[in-house]
Amino acid sequence: MSAIETPRDTLTPKIGMWLFLFTEMLLFGGLFIVYTVYRYKNATAFHLAAEELSVFVGTFNTIILLISSATVAMSITAIQKNNKRLSVGLLCITIVLGLAFLVNKYFEWGEHLREQIFPGSHELALRGHGDVLFYGLYYFMTGLHALHIIVGLVLIVIITISVAKEKINAESFVFLENGGLYWHLVDLIWIFLFPLFYLIT
Amino acid sequence: MENEKNHIIPYKTFLIILAVLITLTVISVTLTQISLGTLTVAIALLIASVKSAYVLLYFMHLKFESRFISFATLGVILLLAVVIILTLLDYLNR
Numbered sequence: 001m002s003a004i005e006t007p008r009d010t011l012t013p014k015i016g017m018w019l020f021l022f023t024e025m026l027l028f029g030g031l032f033i034v035y036t037v038y039r040y041k042n043a044t045a046f047h048l049a050a051e052e053l054s055v056f057v058g059t060f061n062t063i064i065l066l067i068s069s070a071t072v073a074m075s076i077t078a079i080q081k082n083n084k085r086l087s088v089g090l091l092c093i094t095i096v097l098g099l100a101f102l103v104n105k106y107f108e109w110g111e112h113l114r115e116q117i118f119p120g121s122h123e124l125a126l127r128g129h130g131d132v133l134f135y136g137l138y139y140f141m142t143g144l145h146a147l148h149i150i151v152g153l154v155l156i157v158i159i160t161i162s163v164a165k166e167k168i169n170a171e172s173f174v175f176l177e178n179g180g181l182y183w184h185l186v187d188l189i190w191i192f193l194f195p196l197f198y199l200i201t
Numbered sequence: 202m203e204n205e206k207n208h209i210i211p212y213k214t215f216l217i218i219l220a221v222l223i224t225l226t227v228i229s230v231t232l233t234q235i236s237l238g239t240l241t242v243a244i245a246l247l248i249a250s251v252k253s254a255y256v257l258l259y260f261m262h263l264k265f266e267s268r269f270i271s272f273a274t275l276g277v278i279l280l281l282a283v284v285i286i287l288t289l290l291d292y293l294n295r
Binding site (some may be wrong): 011014015018019022025027029032033036037040041055059062063065067069070072073074077080081177180181184185187188191192193194195196199200201 | 209210211212215216218222223226227229231232233234240241245246248251252253256257259260261262266267269270273274277278280281284285288289292293
Protein backbone atom coordinates (compact mmCIF):
# COMPACT_ATOMS: atom_id res chain seq x y z
CA MET A 1 0.00 0.00 0.00
CA SER A 2 2.61 2.53 1.04
CA ALA A 3 5.36 1.17 -1.16
CA ILE A 4 5.93 4.60 -2.69
CA GLU A 5 8.95 5.37 -0.50
CA THR A 6 10.56 1.93 -0.74
CA PRO A 7 12.85 1.07 -3.67
CA ARG A 8 10.75 0.02 -6.60
CA ASP A 9 10.55 -3.67 -7.39
CA THR A 10 7.99 -4.31 -10.09
CA LEU A 11 9.00 -7.86 -10.98
CA THR A 12 8.10 -9.55 -7.69
CA PRO A 13 4.48 -8.34 -7.49
CA LYS A 14 4.02 -9.30 -11.12
CA ILE A 15 5.38 -12.80 -10.51
CA GLY A 16 2.97 -13.09 -7.61
CA MET A 17 0.09 -12.03 -9.85
CA TRP A 18 1.14 -14.51 -12.53
CA LEU A 19 1.28 -17.35 -10.00
CA PHE A 20 -2.31 -16.52 -9.09
CA LEU A 21 -3.27 -16.39 -12.77
CA PHE A 22 -1.73 -19.87 -13.22
CA THR A 23 -4.13 -21.27 -10.62
CA GLU A 24 -7.00 -19.61 -12.52
CA MET A 25 -5.81 -21.19 -15.77
CA LEU A 26 -5.74 -24.62 -14.11
CA LEU A 27 -9.21 -24.06 -12.64
CA PHE A 28 -10.75 -23.31 -16.02
CA GLY A 29 -8.51 -25.89 -17.70
CA GLY A 30 -10.05 -28.56 -15.48
CA LEU A 31 -13.53 -27.40 -16.48
CA PHE A 32 -12.57 -27.54 -20.15
CA ILE A 33 -11.54 -31.18 -19.70
CA VAL A 34 -14.93 -31.96 -18.11
CA TYR A 35 -16.63 -30.23 -21.04
CA THR A 36 -14.56 -32.13 -23.63
CA VAL A 37 -15.22 -35.56 -22.08
CA TYR A 38 -18.98 -34.95 -21.68
CA ARG A 39 -19.19 -33.59 -25.18
CA TYR A 40 -17.42 -36.69 -26.50
CA LYS A 41 -19.87 -38.93 -24.65
CA ASN A 42 -23.01 -36.94 -25.59
CA ALA A 43 -22.04 -35.59 -29.01
CA THR A 44 -25.54 -35.24 -30.49
CA ALA A 45 -27.16 -33.63 -27.45
CA PHE A 46 -24.29 -31.12 -27.11
CA HIS A 47 -24.47 -30.37 -30.81
CA LEU A 48 -28.22 -29.61 -30.71
CA ALA A 49 -28.08 -27.70 -27.42
CA ALA A 50 -25.20 -25.50 -28.60
CA GLU A 51 -27.22 -24.48 -31.66
CA GLU A 52 -29.75 -22.82 -29.36
CA LEU A 53 -27.20 -20.27 -28.13
CA SER A 54 -27.15 -16.99 -30.01
CA VAL A 55 -23.93 -16.71 -32.04
CA PHE A 56 -24.63 -13.02 -32.56
CA VAL A 57 -24.75 -12.19 -28.83
CA GLY A 58 -21.67 -14.37 -28.26
CA THR A 59 -19.70 -12.63 -31.01
CA PHE A 60 -20.83 -9.22 -29.79
CA ASN A 61 -19.67 -10.03 -26.25
CA THR A 62 -16.34 -11.36 -27.55
CA ILE A 63 -15.66 -8.09 -29.37
CA ILE A 64 -16.71 -6.07 -26.29
CA LEU A 65 -14.19 -7.97 -24.15
CA LEU A 66 -11.41 -7.67 -26.73
CA ILE A 67 -11.87 -3.89 -26.94
CA SER A 68 -11.97 -3.61 -23.13
CA SER A 69 -8.68 -5.53 -22.94
CA ALA A 70 -7.09 -3.16 -25.41
CA THR A 71 -8.27 -0.09 -23.44
CA VAL A 72 -6.74 -1.46 -20.21
CA ALA A 73 -3.48 -2.15 -22.01
CA MET A 74 -3.47 1.37 -23.45
CA SER A 75 -4.22 2.93 -20.06
CA ILE A 76 -0.85 1.54 -18.90
CA THR A 77 0.87 3.27 -21.83
CA ALA A 78 -0.99 6.47 -20.90
CA ILE A 79 0.17 6.36 -17.27
CA GLN A 80 3.75 5.65 -18.37
CA LYS A 81 3.55 8.77 -20.54
CA ASN A 82 2.20 10.64 -17.50
CA ASN A 83 -1.14 11.23 -19.17
CA LYS A 84 -3.45 10.80 -16.19
CA ARG A 85 -6.64 11.99 -17.88
CA LEU A 86 -6.30 9.61 -20.82
CA SER A 87 -5.51 6.75 -18.46
CA VAL A 88 -8.63 7.41 -16.37
CA GLY A 89 -10.70 7.82 -19.54
CA LEU A 90 -9.53 4.51 -20.96
CA LEU A 91 -10.22 2.75 -17.65
CA CYS A 92 -13.73 4.24 -17.59
CA ILE A 93 -14.35 2.88 -21.11
CA THR A 94 -13.21 -0.52 -19.82
CA ILE A 95 -15.70 -0.35 -16.94
CA VAL A 96 -18.55 0.59 -19.30
CA LEU A 97 -17.64 -2.26 -21.66
CA GLY A 98 -17.43 -4.74 -18.77
CA LEU A 99 -20.89 -3.66 -17.61
CA ALA A 100 -22.19 -3.98 -21.18
CA PHE A 101 -20.89 -7.56 -21.23
CA LEU A 102 -22.79 -8.33 -18.03
CA VAL A 103 -26.00 -6.72 -19.34
CA ASN A 104 -25.79 -8.94 -22.44
CA LYS A 105 -25.23 -11.96 -20.21
CA TYR A 106 -28.31 -10.97 -18.19
CA PHE A 107 -30.52 -10.92 -21.28
CA GLU A 108 -28.94 -14.12 -22.58
CA TRP A 109 -29.53 -16.03 -19.35
CA GLY A 110 -32.98 -14.41 -19.00
CA GLU A 111 -33.94 -15.88 -22.37
CA HIS A 112 -33.00 -19.41 -21.23
CA LEU A 113 -34.69 -18.95 -17.87
CA ARG A 114 -37.92 -17.83 -19.54
CA GLU A 115 -37.85 -21.06 -21.53
CA GLN A 116 -37.55 -22.89 -18.19
CA ILE A 117 -34.06 -24.07 -19.09
CA PHE A 118 -31.93 -24.03 -15.96
CA PRO A 119 -30.21 -26.70 -13.83
CA GLY A 120 -32.79 -28.70 -11.92
CA SER A 121 -35.77 -27.57 -13.99
CA HIS A 122 -38.44 -30.04 -15.08
CA GLU A 123 -38.30 -28.82 -18.67
CA LEU A 124 -34.56 -29.50 -18.90
CA ALA A 125 -34.90 -32.93 -17.28
CA LEU A 126 -37.43 -33.90 -19.99
CA ARG A 127 -34.86 -33.13 -22.68
CA GLY A 128 -32.50 -35.86 -21.53
CA HIS A 129 -29.15 -36.41 -19.87
CA GLY A 130 -26.98 -34.75 -22.55
CA ASP A 131 -28.89 -31.46 -22.34
CA VAL A 132 -28.72 -31.49 -18.55
CA LEU A 133 -24.94 -31.83 -18.78
CA PHE A 134 -24.60 -29.17 -21.47
CA TYR A 135 -26.67 -26.55 -19.67
CA GLY A 136 -25.12 -27.45 -16.32
CA LEU A 137 -21.68 -26.74 -17.75
CA TYR A 138 -22.94 -23.71 -19.68
CA TYR A 139 -24.36 -22.06 -16.58
CA PHE A 140 -21.42 -23.01 -14.38
CA MET A 141 -18.63 -21.98 -16.75
CA THR A 142 -20.20 -18.76 -18.07
CA GLY A 143 -21.37 -17.99 -14.52
CA LEU A 144 -17.89 -18.47 -13.07
CA HIS A 145 -16.55 -16.31 -15.89
CA ALA A 146 -19.15 -13.60 -15.19
CA LEU A 147 -18.13 -13.72 -11.52
CA HIS A 148 -14.55 -13.04 -12.66
CA ILE A 149 -15.83 -10.09 -14.72
CA ILE A 150 -17.50 -8.67 -11.60
CA VAL A 151 -14.30 -9.09 -9.53
CA GLY A 152 -12.29 -7.55 -12.37
CA LEU A 153 -14.69 -4.59 -12.56
CA VAL A 154 -14.39 -3.95 -8.81
CA LEU A 155 -10.59 -4.04 -9.17
CA ILE A 156 -10.65 -1.64 -12.12
CA VAL A 157 -12.95 0.78 -10.28
CA ILE A 158 -10.45 0.83 -7.35
CA ILE A 159 -7.58 1.29 -9.80
CA THR A 160 -9.37 4.13 -11.62
CA ILE A 161 -9.90 5.96 -8.33
CA SER A 162 -6.25 5.40 -7.41
CA VAL A 163 -5.12 6.80 -10.76
CA ALA A 164 -7.43 9.81 -10.35
CA LYS A 165 -6.00 10.38 -6.84
CA GLU A 166 -2.49 9.94 -8.25
CA LYS A 167 -1.78 7.04 -5.91
CA ILE A 168 -1.02 5.22 -9.14
CA ASN A 169 1.30 7.40 -11.19
CA ALA A 170 4.07 7.26 -13.77
CA GLU A 171 6.53 6.26 -11.02
CA SER A 172 4.50 3.46 -9.48
CA PHE A 173 1.82 1.68 -11.46
CA VAL A 174 2.32 -2.02 -10.79
CA PHE A 175 -1.18 -2.22 -9.26
CA LEU A 176 -2.61 -1.02 -12.57
CA GLU A 177 -0.48 -3.58 -14.42
CA ASN A 178 -1.64 -6.42 -12.17
CA GLY A 179 -5.30 -5.37 -12.41
CA GLY A 180 -4.83 -5.28 -16.17
CA LEU A 181 -3.32 -8.79 -16.11
CA TYR A 182 -6.41 -10.06 -14.29
CA TRP A 183 -8.71 -8.43 -16.83
CA HIS A 184 -6.73 -9.93 -19.72
CA LEU A 185 -6.97 -13.37 -18.13
CA VAL A 186 -10.76 -13.02 -18.02
CA ASP A 187 -10.59 -12.11 -21.71
CA LEU A 188 -8.31 -15.10 -22.36
CA ILE A 189 -10.78 -17.51 -20.77
CA TRP A 190 -13.64 -16.07 -22.83
CA ILE A 191 -11.58 -16.59 -26.01
CA PHE A 192 -11.89 -20.34 -25.34
CA LEU A 193 -15.39 -20.37 -23.81
CA PHE A 194 -16.88 -18.61 -26.83
CA PRO A 195 -15.97 -21.15 -29.55
CA LEU A 196 -16.62 -24.13 -27.27
CA PHE A 197 -20.17 -23.13 -26.36
CA TYR A 198 -21.33 -20.98 -29.26
CA LEU A 199 -19.41 -21.94 -32.37
CA ILE A 200 -18.76 -25.67 -32.36
CA THR A 201 -22.19 -27.01 -33.22
CA MET B 202 16.51 -8.95 -14.71
CA GLU B 203 19.21 -6.83 -16.30
CA ASN B 204 16.70 -4.44 -17.82
CA GLU B 205 14.27 -3.32 -15.15
CA LYS B 206 13.42 -0.14 -17.02
CA ASN B 207 9.80 -0.25 -18.07
CA HIS B 208 9.15 -0.69 -21.72
CA ILE B 209 6.54 1.72 -23.07
CA ILE B 210 4.40 0.04 -25.72
CA PRO B 211 2.91 2.53 -28.20
CA TYR B 212 -0.90 2.90 -28.45
CA LYS B 213 -0.68 1.94 -32.10
CA THR B 214 0.62 -1.54 -31.25
CA PHE B 215 -2.43 -2.24 -29.11
CA LEU B 216 -4.82 -0.93 -31.77
CA ILE B 217 -3.19 -3.17 -34.39
CA ILE B 218 -3.39 -6.20 -32.09
CA LEU B 219 -7.04 -5.36 -31.35
CA ALA B 220 -7.80 -5.20 -35.09
CA VAL B 221 -6.08 -8.58 -35.58
CA LEU B 222 -8.04 -10.13 -32.70
CA ILE B 223 -11.41 -8.86 -33.99
CA THR B 224 -10.58 -10.05 -37.52
CA LEU B 225 -9.69 -13.51 -36.18
CA THR B 226 -12.99 -13.59 -34.25
CA VAL B 227 -14.97 -12.74 -37.40
CA ILE B 228 -13.03 -15.36 -39.40
CA SER B 229 -13.67 -17.94 -36.70
CA VAL B 230 -17.43 -17.18 -36.63
CA THR B 231 -17.79 -17.24 -40.44
CA LEU B 232 -15.79 -20.45 -40.86
CA THR B 233 -17.71 -22.33 -38.18
CA GLN B 234 -21.09 -21.23 -39.61
CA ILE B 235 -20.19 -23.11 -42.80
CA SER B 236 -20.42 -26.76 -41.85
CA LEU B 237 -16.98 -28.31 -42.17
CA GLY B 238 -17.61 -31.37 -40.04
CA THR B 239 -14.88 -32.39 -37.63
CA LEU B 240 -12.61 -29.71 -39.06
CA THR B 241 -14.79 -27.04 -37.41
CA VAL B 242 -13.56 -27.97 -33.93
CA ALA B 243 -9.92 -27.92 -35.04
CA ILE B 244 -10.27 -24.56 -36.82
CA ALA B 245 -12.14 -22.91 -33.92
CA LEU B 246 -9.59 -24.11 -31.36
CA LEU B 247 -6.63 -23.20 -33.59
CA ILE B 248 -7.93 -19.65 -34.02
CA ALA B 249 -8.64 -19.41 -30.28
CA SER B 250 -5.03 -20.47 -29.58
CA VAL B 251 -3.64 -17.86 -31.96
CA LYS B 252 -5.84 -15.20 -30.34
CA SER B 253 -4.74 -16.18 -26.84
CA ALA B 254 -1.10 -16.06 -27.95
CA TYR B 255 -1.60 -12.44 -29.06
CA VAL B 256 -3.32 -11.56 -25.77
CA LEU B 257 -0.53 -13.18 -23.74
CA LEU B 258 2.34 -11.69 -25.72
CA TYR B 259 1.09 -8.13 -26.20
CA PHE B 260 -1.80 -7.29 -23.85
CA MET B 261 -0.22 -9.22 -20.99
CA HIS B 262 3.27 -7.90 -21.91
CA LEU B 263 4.93 -11.33 -21.95
CA LYS B 264 6.95 -10.28 -25.00
CA PHE B 265 8.51 -7.41 -23.06
CA GLU B 266 8.60 -8.91 -19.59
CA SER B 267 11.29 -10.96 -17.84
CA ARG B 268 11.83 -14.32 -19.55
CA PHE B 269 11.13 -16.04 -16.25
CA ILE B 270 7.38 -15.30 -16.48
CA SER B 271 7.21 -16.48 -20.11
CA PHE B 272 8.85 -19.79 -19.24
CA ALA B 273 6.58 -20.32 -16.25
CA THR B 274 3.51 -19.58 -18.39
CA LEU B 275 4.74 -21.98 -21.04
CA GLY B 276 5.17 -24.59 -18.31
CA VAL B 277 1.55 -24.18 -17.18
CA ILE B 278 0.28 -24.38 -20.78
CA LEU B 279 2.34 -27.57 -21.33
CA LEU B 280 1.04 -29.05 -18.08
CA LEU B 281 -2.55 -28.37 -19.20
CA ALA B 282 -1.85 -29.81 -22.65
CA VAL B 283 -0.37 -33.00 -21.19
CA VAL B 284 -3.31 -33.48 -18.82
CA ILE B 285 -5.85 -32.86 -21.61
CA ILE B 286 -4.08 -35.21 -24.04
CA LEU B 287 -3.72 -38.01 -21.45
CA THR B 288 -7.39 -37.70 -20.45
CA LEU B 289 -8.51 -37.80 -24.07
CA LEU B 290 -6.25 -40.76 -24.90
CA ASP B 291 -7.86 -42.59 -22.03
CA TYR B 292 -11.45 -41.80 -23.07
CA LEU B 293 -10.94 -42.33 -26.79
CA ASN B 294 -9.42 -45.78 -26.28
CA ARG B 295 -11.90 -47.30 -23.90
